[in-house]
Amino acid sequence: MNKYFSTKTSIFVFASPALLLFTVFCVYPLLPEIWMSLQKHDGFRSMGFVGLDNYRDVIASPSFWTAHKNTYLIVGISLLLGIPLSMMLALFMEVQTPKLRRFFKSAAMFPAILSVTVVSQIWLAFYEPNWGLFNSILKSIGLESWTHSWLTEKKTVMPSIGLVFLWQYIGLNAMLFYTGIKTIPKSYYEAALIDGANFVQVCLRITIPLLQNVIKYVLILSTLGSMAFYSHVRVMTAGGPGDTSRTVVYQMYYTAFDTSEFGKGTAIAVIFIVECLLISFLIQRFIARDKLEF
Amino acid sequence: MKYLSRIFWVAVGCTFLFPLYWMITMSLKSKSEAYSNPFGIPQSWRWDSFGEALSKYHYFTYLENSLIYTVGTIVITLTTGSMLAYCLSRMQWKFNTSMLFYVSMGLIVPIEVVVIPLFQLIKFLHLKNSYLGLILPYSGFAIASCVLMLYAFLRSLPKELEEAACIDGTNVYQAFFKIIFPIIMPALVTQCVLIFIRIWNEFPLAFIVASRDQFRPLTVGLLSFFVNVGVSDWGLIGATMFLSSLPMIIVYMVGNEKIENALTAGAILK
């Protein structure tokens, strides 16, 4: 029957629209990008082929490394804090009374559906140093010395922005985990409980291993999502003060548009794409091994 | 310990909903109260910010645009994506494996890094001042995750499905749309939700491509509005933020349970 369906025409009809869209809008733009990165280019015209000079200059710039540090800080926050926290939230939801569970289900995804502009604007008001929420609370409970100018101090700016990102997507990830947990057959738990395992042991021995596929999915989603972290920074601090809160994507925009060095900007983009490829390869290779059937 | 964790998570849950409270109360406060009492309950309830927001902020134009971009992308991505996934999973084509790998690369490239050549391409194709100028690139970027998910879903389906159809003498197109399409509906709905969230809030490309006011989606319109108002009239800003988020909030409230079911469907496949 597969032969009957798999005529050349039908393959063409089924495969070509998506492949065409994907190739034209997703893959093709990479070619001019690579080409541009090998030239001295101001966005309007090329001023000559310069080989790998752009790459060399970009790597030599301290801002490039600041941007990397920031990007991987965000990746670290969302993997090391975000995923465990959303897993904990999901496990917590599972054992709650139906009332509380309903509350969490409606609340959890709410930040994720708001636009970055709105979320950033709200958190700007939280972080505002003179009348903002955090400093007001700290002052009112007598912790005046803990107040910070959150978004302009070198030490606090990146963690502050990272917290916004964490907060916005923790619920969405928790929901993904939670829906995964619901699909695990109850008999597994019963067996474990008969063995005398407590809640934590059940989670560690049964729930989490069985959620491997969901975890892998969330892991890839979170990693790539936090790699491309940009819009929050743009609205909240414009990368500042100075280059303190620039991420790699921000640094790419800054170099291409603000300083009119499109050659260098696209060189950053190419390096960045290679990094993304490498990282997803690593995830595939080491974390997402064989599939688990149940 | 148990109570502590409960208190902690309930507090976190409340922070998730705080923006809603804040947007609404902010929009009801006067300009001076917004600064003197930024987080409390408004002392007097002023509704005029909403009127002002509706007259100054081209809300309905932006809303319509956002809906067109989102629905357009969903329709195109789901149709073409499911067809390709079907082809790769069920048809005998020697490039099946390589094509799957090729498409999966799309998961990795963030749209942010190709904005410059993408814009030139859109211009070259004369799509700049049309809705397709954003819908087609969005679809191109959404296809990868759509195809991979549907591929996994289709692989889990028994082959007997089409065999029956085959005996009936239906052709491949009828089989796909009449038999397969309804079966993969749960996966399509999951994708629908994920694409909706992603496209509704997309910013970097829309900011460059949808330059004309009449084509701007809510995200871009909102930022330009903030810039114009100068981020000082918080009442007005609260009102516009609330209005801009309203469609999402409605969709979310109406479809909350269903979105969750859709996610469940998605989770099994992963």
Add this chain to the structure above:
Amino acid sequence: MVKASKVMGTVLLTGTLLVSAACGNGNESASNQPSDSTTPAASMESSAGNVESASNEEKIKMRVITITTDENRNNIMEKFIKPNIASAFPNLEVEFEPGGGGEDMANKLKTLNSSGDMPDVFWNDAGYFTPLKSTGSILDLTSHITTDGFLGKYSVPDALKHVDGKIYSLSSGADTYFTPVIFYHKDMFEQAGVKVPTTFDELIQISKTLKSKDMVPAVTPGKDGWGPKLFMLQQMIQIGDPQAMSDLVSNKTDFNNPSVKAGVARIEQLAKEGVFPDGIANLDYGPAMEMFTSKRAAMLWMFTWELPNLAKDESVDFFPFPSASDKYDPTQNVQFWGSPLNGYAVSAKTKHPEEAVKLAEYLAMADALYFESTGAPISLNTGNEASERSPLMQKFVDWYNPIPNKIASLALNSLDARTSAEMSSQGANLLTGEYSTDKFIAAMGKIWSENTWFDN
């Protein structure tokens, strides 16, 4: 599965409902907004005939991009341009595209230019002029405006010329009267018992006093280094040594000059002494203005383009930046904003240069009429009697006009795109108070040595 299709249905249904709701109300709201396209009034009034009769001809389409960020610009657009444009140009269909401002505007024009999609008329700025010129995208207006006599309406026609002797932009000339000053609330000063400072040290002193009385001493927009780049660096250098500042603008000296270094050190001092509120390095234009007008801050460091708006509050007065050495006297030296490049420019690639130039002239005149109505001095003759000036504006003109040494703005007249962007970042760093003068000088010194502005 049945459930799932219901979801799909619900989502789509909600979508459709919202679309139809949007359509229903969309038309309504569109009619009471000043819309982007031409209004029916255009066809009605075309019989009046202004430039050419265009009754039977197809209308010429014109695309205009202007800055849309500050209140002045929005007022000009809503009150002076949009209501009158249709009757002034019955043969044109003018579409206004908002350009945002600052980097947004620059990025937009750069992107449009790189893809050959330039608008017919646009607001030109020193920040993106060089790339536009090097691609031949900007029209030399000299012959056009000489022939039609528009040039003759300027009191100082030479001020329009770029260093290459050509004219690229038309403005109201209000720019040359923009200079940074320190606005302050008289009542707040009185309440704190402080007087207008005449020296930099006094400025620091009164700031400390104001701060001890729980007032924010001074605000200025600091986000992305706006204040430091556009005036603060220049002011802090020239209050110590005006000559060094002039030299820097004309590339005769660099950041190793001790006077330049002293200026940078003054900014560091201001930031460390708490003259500005916490978070100044991330403070946007709007909130900075708000802090001053709502009297939470006693001083506002700002250009005089805000003077007409601020003069509405009786308690607002201003003083020039106080001196830091005897080389500087505020009645002898001042920074002026203008650059011959700022103004309405015409794309060299427009299909209708004649009409586009006329449109640019019209827009420049609208600017002039607006600034004139606020009592601001301008150099483009509108043919109207000068309107009455507010006392504050009069005080400004009396101080500003006789000043012999007017130093051009560093930000507009000496920086290429990269230097400009880097100076923004470095300036914001300084405002945090966590960044040392030496670091700033080292970083800027390197960037300055790679500045390409003076190369051509």
